[in-house]
Amino acid sequence: MHVHRIIALALAWIFHSGNASGMEPVRISADSKHFVLKESGARFVPWGFNYLGEQDTLLEEYWGEKWDSIAEDFREMRALGANVIRIHLQLETYMAGPDQTKPAALARLRKLLDLAQENSLYLDLTGLSCYRLARVPPWLDGLSEAERWAVHERFWRAVAETCKGHPAVFCYDLMNEPVVTEAKAGEHPWLTGELGGFHFVQRIANQPGKRTQQEVAAAWVKQMTTAIRDVDPENLITVGVIPWVQVWPGAKLDFYCPEAAKHLDFVSVHFYPQAGKVAETITALKAYEIGKPIVIEETFPLSCSLKELEQFMDGASTIADGWVAHYFGKTATEHRREPGLNNAIIADFLDFWKSKVPR
Numbered sequence: 001m002h003v004h005r006i007i008a009l010a011l012a013w014i015f016h017s018g019n020a021s022g023m024e025p026v027r028i029s030a031d032s033k034h035f036v037l038k039e040s041g042a043r044f045v046p047w048g049f050n051y052l053g054e055q056d057t058l059l060e061e062y063w064g065e066k067w068d069s070i071a072e073d074f075r076e077m078r079a080l081g082a083n084v085i086r087i088h089l090q091l092e093t094y095m096a097g098p099d100q101t102k103p104a105a106l107a108r109l110r111k112l113l114d115l116a117q118e119n120s121l122y123l124d125l126t127g128l129s130c131y132r133l134a135r136v137p138p139w140l141d142g143l144s145e146a147e148r149w150a151v152h153e154r155f156w157r158a159v160a161e162t163c164k165g166h167p168a169v170f171c172y173d174l175m176n177e178p179v180v181t182e183a184k185a186g187e188h189p190w191l192t193g194e195l196g197g198f199h200f201v202q203r204i205a206n207q208p209g210k211r212t213q214q215e216v217a218a219a220w221v222k223q224m225t226t227a228i229r230d231v232d233p234e235n236l237i238t239v240g241v242i243p244w245v246q247v248w249p250g251a252k253l254d255f256y257c258p259e260a261a262k263h264l265d266f267v268s269v270h271f272y273p274q275a276g277k278v279a280e281t282i283t284a285l286k287a288y289e290i291g292k293p294i295v296i297e298e299t300f301p302l303s304c305s306l307k308e309l310e311q312f313m314d315g316a317s318t319i320a321d322g323w324v325a326h327y328f329g330k331t332a333t334e335h336r337r338e339p340g341l342n343n344a345i346i347a348d349f350l351d352f353w354k355s356k357v358p359r
Contacts, residue, residue, distance in 0.1 A: 023117055023167040024037035025037070025038040025234065025235070026044050026046075026122060026170055026236065027236070028265055028292075028293060029043075029293075032292060033293065034321045044083075045358045046083065046122075046295055047357060048077065048083055048121070048325075049080075049082055049085055049086065049324060049325055049326055049327035050298060051086065051087060052088055054069070054073075054329035055329055058088070058090060059088070060089070060093045060105070063108060069329075070112075073329055074119045075119055076327075078120060080327075080353060081354050081357030082121060082327075084124055084322070084324060085116065085123055085124065086124035087124065087125055087126065088126050088129045088176065089127045089159065090129045090131065090135060091129060091130055091136075091140070092130070093105050094159065095137065095154070095155055098139060098140075098147065098151050098154075101154070101158045106162045107162075109162055110163070113163060113166045114168075116168040117168040121168065122168055122169065122170035124171050124173055125159065125170075125171070126240060127172065128152055128156075128175045129176060130199065131198040132198065132199075133191065145205055145207070152175075152220075152223075153224060156174070156224055157228070160231045161231045161232070163235070164234070164235065165232075169235045171238050173237075173240050174225075174238070176202070176240050177201045177202070177241060177270065178204045178217075178239065178241070178255065179192070179201055179202070179242070180216045180254065181206070181208075182206055182207060189203075191203070204216065204217075213252070214254055214257040214259065214260065217254040218260040218263075221260040221263050222260075225237050237263070237265050238267065238268040240270060241254075241270065242270060243287075243288070249280075249283075253287065253290075256288060256290055265293075266295060267288045267292050267293065267294045268295050269288050269295075271284075271299050272299060273301075273312045275303060275304045278304070279315075282312065282315045282319075294320050295321060295322035298325075298326070299313075299323065299324070300325055306349060306352055313356065328346060332347040332350040
């Protein structure tokens with residue numbers, strides 16, 4: 001009995017200190033060049049997937065009924081070599097009104113962090129998403145810019161309060177692809193960037209007036225980061241942006257201009273290389289070398305071949321400190337069982353991504 005007791009205690013210790021409970025928080029290295037684990041100081045390379053949920057859905061639309069399916073997807077992404085999963089938090093899920101949060105949803109978010117920890121995964125928590133027009137709260141679009149920012153601030157205070165101290169937090173990403181532009185005729189006043197029925201781009205100001213894009217971006221970033229730091233002074237903060245320098249070489253950085261970037265811990269930028277323009281894409285990436293780690297927070301062979309994506313990744317290997325692609329809720333084997341070119345492309349990509357896991 002004594003020997004069995006010792007073995008049982010040893011196994012319990014291994015489980016506690018290993019993958020599940022022994023996760024260390026991720027921080028920035030002392031020289032600001034890369035990521036490290038807080039206690040051990042070991043280098044950490046973010047590698048993983050954007051996970052909206054099952055294909056053509058949003059995670060929070062079904063997480064109350066299909067938790068087992070989400071847990072299975074987490075295990076599959078871990079098996080593919082992921083250590084970071086980017087989750088897109090819909091504003092409507094957590095805000096019942098301008099001044100009121102939804103405690104049950106916040107509790108489920110904490111449970112999602114627990115699930116990530118069970119699978120040795122860190123979560124990139126991207127907030128303020130309004131991807132489905134039908135789910136945008138009616139009260140939200142009637143607010144002024146200042147009132148809208150106040151809602152953003154309350155959202156982040158609530159999320160940070162919920163997630164602080166949890167070792168499975170990789171970072172808070174303030175918003176997916178924010179922009180400072182006036183809406184064109186017929187456009188939604190705040191949302192744009194429609195793709196597959198989702199609106200992935202959001203304006204933080206749609207009437208900038210005489211303010212520059214950089215001035216608006218810096219003010220908004222400061223307000224959001226201050227709200228988070230008031231309740232969680234440790235976890236990393238970033239904002240995932242469209243690399244406009246890829247479209248207009250020489251364009252000014254907005255959310256990573258000096259006045260905005262000083263509030264952020266690392267750079268998150270979304271790169272989809274264009275066919276025949278790998279060298280130009282790498283040149284555009286170099287514009288984001290501002291003395292902070294860089295994560296390619298979105299990438300995929302959307303407009304190029306898999307070979308060209310690999311050329312981009314290899315060429316950017318001395319610049320980027322982490323990579324996040326896409327997972328659509330199915331394994332490569334499952335994609336190959338279904339007809340269509342898209343399924344074949346995704347299956348080949350998943351095999352490729354697993355082969356590129358940093359060793």
